[in-house]
Amino acid sequence: MPDAAPSILRASRFFLGVKGASFDRLAHMAQVRRFARGAAIFREGQECPGVFVVGSGLVRVFKTAPSGREHVLHLVAPGGTFAEVAAIAGFETPANAEALEDTVCALLPAPAFAQALQDDHQLCLQLMGSMAAWVKHLVGLLEDIALRDATGRLARYLLSEAIEPQDVVRLPSLKKHLASHLNLTSETLSRTLRRMSDAGAIESRDDQSLVIKSRAALEQWARGEFPQI
Amino acid sequence: MPDAAPSILRASRFFLGVKGASFDRLAHMAQVRRFARGAAIFREGQECPGVFVVGSGLVRVFKTAPSGREHVLHLVAPGGTFAEVAAIAGFETPANAEALEDTVCALLPAPAFAQALQDDHQLCLQLMGSMAAWVKHLVGLLEDIALRDATGRLARYLLSEAIEPQDVVRLPSLKKHLASHLNLTSETLSRTLRRMSDAGAIESRDDQSLVIKSRAALEQWARGEFPQI
DNA sequence: ATCGCGCCTTGACCTGGATCAAGCCGCGTG
DNA sequence: CACGCGGCTTGATCCAGGTCAAGGCGCGAT
Structure with missing residues (x-):
């Protein structure tokens, strides 16, 4: 460029x-x-x-x-x-x-x-x-x-950033910047990612990117509901 | 009109x-x-x-x-x-x-x-x-x-609404609307007003308006500090 | 290699403000 | 007038998420 x-x-x-x-x-x-x-x-x-x-x-x-x-x-x-x-x-x-x-x-x-x-x-x-x-x-x-809690915010962010065919999300270079963008501490971000991952909604690829496994679950979280995978 | x-x-x-x-x-x-x-x-x-x-x-x-x-x-x-x-x-x-x-x-x-x-x-x-x-x-x-806590938000609001000579503030007809404007519940708003009033920073006139007694205190709260009147 | 320093994760705890609940007051209505 | 209802206050709990603290890991500098 x-x-x-x-x-x-x-x-x-x-x-x-x-x-x-x-x-x-x-x-x-x-x-x-x-x-x-x-x-x-x-x-x-x-x-x-x-x-x-x-x-x-x-x-x-x-x-x-x-x-x-x-x-x-x-x-x-x-x-x-x-x-x-x-x-x-x-x-x-x-x-x-x-x-x-x-x-x-x-x-x-x-x-x-x-x-x-x-x-x-x-x-x-x-x-x-x-x-x-x-x-x-x-x-x-x-x-x-x-209006949204930590999980809801993160879910909405992931959905908005997902690149279509594989639903891959590229994360910002530093997680702490993502955290402050979502008005969270990096600790909470870390925990929330882990919970989503445990629930099977996402799968981390390397620490620069992850894949969405269940759009439906994220959408429910973003809506403030409580998905059971 | x-x-x-x-x-x-x-x-x-x-x-x-x-x-x-x-x-x-x-x-x-x-x-x-x-x-x-x-x-x-x-x-x-x-x-x-x-x-x-x-x-x-x-x-x-x-x-x-x-x-x-x-x-x-x-x-x-x-x-x-x-x-x-x-x-x-x-x-x-x-x-x-x-x-x-x-x-x-x-x-x-x-x-x-x-x-x-x-x-x-x-x-x-x-x-x-x-x-x-x-x-x-x-x-x-x-x-x-x-970035601000309940007290800071309320303080900033009061300062922004104060009408100069007497520092009188007219409150919206329903307090619960003010509360949701500040992203608070009406309970918290009520308590916060009371604490400000106890601290001598404000004085409620009727329940449609109040007077600011100490701009300085409110300004400190708005800045996230802890004023001792 | 070894050190040091950020970054991330995880755990244990704390706290501001939400939620739940009760009582009061002022107002409109039958 | 009594009644109900909506708004406000106050008190008692609860909890999401912040704070503090301890390791682990990757990386650049010595």
Whole structure:
């Protein structure tokens, strides 16, 4: 995957529908940013630098409690974007972002991007859609945390990540990041995986991936029911 | 407050910046809808009828768990809007809405509204801002639920609702709605209020309102600390 | 090789808040 | 007026999941 900003933009789902002059304008303003594994991309409460588009690597976007507890809002893979909303609305970054792997991003600086939005109605409509998707995602997270227990959340996650033919799920490199994404401790995640495995609903392949043996059981758990395998 | 759709729109914060022909177009498409106290406005998973603007009354937007547990995403007062996102993006309503009081809304039907967005760049930019605000609100809720305990959430709520000179807070008509907004049971809410009151941080006026006696204490609680009054 | 350090797992315990239950009050209705 | 019902408070328990602690294992550095 080439590192140049235009090809990063081209490969992102977000800007899929943007073509011609609109696209060129964005490509022109884009800057390439590189982050080493573990590097902070921005911290909560800073002025938002702009819209980030991930070209390669992996980024987690998370909030921190005063106690030090963290909750990840989003894991951003190549092709994904983050900080769009703050960039558009011009408020401070409401969360932290950090590279989990060596990561290359394209950055569309906030002022130029805002101006492009002002000028370009098509782009504006595009963005609308993607913001709506983000809202949907957030409502999903809320629903998970407020209304589902640990097992239900994990079940829903596994179902959403399963890759069809074999129902294989690739887990994030560190389980503790998955745990905090589900608002769990890694201990609880570990125990819950084990229980699912004991129940025969899943089977761990290596520690990067597992296979779903019973979709039905997971679906019941996700619905808050109590499946007997 | 008059019930006619245009005046409802005019009074809403959401459409504040929309003027002239753009406004007239919206005003023209708007329909007035009335809901009795307790009536369902829509249920999760229905086709989204459009954007609702509250003229008078009170609406709660909430999700339901299979167990019957509810979590309210938003309490919408006069001047507020709901279902914007689903209307814009054209997906199903992701939550339920219900009138808590006799309520009058203006409804901008989804198809006409989407068309207006297509045609009207100004309107589009407007909406962008308000969606961003909604995202911010959701992130706040998530942060609350994932990162704060019962006392912290209540403290933050009280601070956000306090009306300045006297730091008076008007509570929603039913405490149980506040409870579910904070993802608590009404029992826990009751106990927490009592503890705050015992600590001298608040003083209940009648059971519709209370006064904040110590902002400092609430701020510490909201930060997850342990204030000794 | 050996050490040290993260990460994961497992066990034992603790606790915040849910659940269950009882009693009180205010209000609308027959 | 008596009655019932819904909302609020308070008390007594329960439990999911967090915290603390102890090993095990893989891996990079010495």
